[in-house]
Amino acid sequence: MPKIFIVYYSNTGNTGKMAESIEKGAREEGVDVIRKQIKKNPDKETINELIKHLEEADGIIIGSPTYYGSMVSYIKKLIDDSFRCHGELVGKVGAAFTSSAFIAGGNETTILDIIHAMLVHGMIIQGDSDTDHYGPAAIDEPNEHCLKTCERLGRRVAQLTRKLFT
Numbered sequence: 592m593p594k595i596f597i598v599y600y601s602n603t604g605n606t607g608k609m610a611e612s613i614e615k616g617a618r619e620e621g622v623d624v625i626r627k628q629i630k631k632n633p634d635k636e637t638i639n640e641l642i643k644h645l646e647e648a649d650g651i652i653i654g655s656p657t658y659y660g661s662m663v664s665y666i667k668k669l670i671d672d673s674f675r676c677h678g679e680l681v682g683k684v685g686a687a688f689t690s691s692a693f694i695a696g697g698n699e700t701t702i703l704d705i706i707h708a709m710l711v712h713g714m715i716i717q718g719d720s721d722t723d724h725y726g727p728a729a730i731d732e733p734n735e736h737c738l739k740t741c742e743r744l745g746r747r748v749a750q751l752t753r754k755l756f757t
């Protein structure tokens with residue numbers, strides 16, 4: 592069964608609620624899902640464990656609140672440390688999501704920064720022609736519409752992952 596790994600940071604819970612809905616959508620498609628929240632200043636052991644999940648997953652979904660128009664440093668640390676598994680993520684499905692305070696507060700740049708790193712890893716990213724094109728973005732606490740968009744992302748990543756890995 593294909594495996595999806597959702598990893599995110601959330602300080603006040605907004606990005607966390609999005610992650611839960613993404614997991615719900617992915618599970619509806621009958622894939623295995625592991626969801627992990629990065630804590631502040633993750634230690635070496637935590638990063639090692641997360642990198643193992645990156646290696647074992649077929650689809651990887653990364654979420655971060657928007658901090659100064661980009662991802663939070665703890666997510667960037669995971670991405671920088673993922674150099675250790677460089678080459679092993681090639682061909683896996685990737686996606687990203689964020690929560691920001693403002694509509695034009697840098698949410699798309701945050702998502703794209705994460706996606707850029709995924710592309711450097713050789714991952715496959717599917718856009719969405721119907722709704723949040725780069726990935727779901729909440730304005731503070733995700734509303735019903737946003738949570739539906741998150742479920743949709745989970746379903747679509749799971750569907751593509753199933754197509755590629757079963």
Ligand SMILES: Cc1cc2nc3c(=O)[nH]c(=O)nc-3n(C[C@H](O)[C@H](O)[C@H](O)COP(=O)(O)O)c2cc1C
Pocket residue numbers: 600601602603604605606607656657658659660661690691692693694695696697698730731732
């Ligand atoms: C250090 C810091 C930087 C932030 N930078 C931005 C920003 O550039 N643009 C924006 O719209 N919101 C910004 N915010 C607001 C958060 O993105 C927003 O509150 C988000 O919903 C928090 O997500 P969380 O509840 O998952 O922690 C910032 C918040 C903090 C604490």
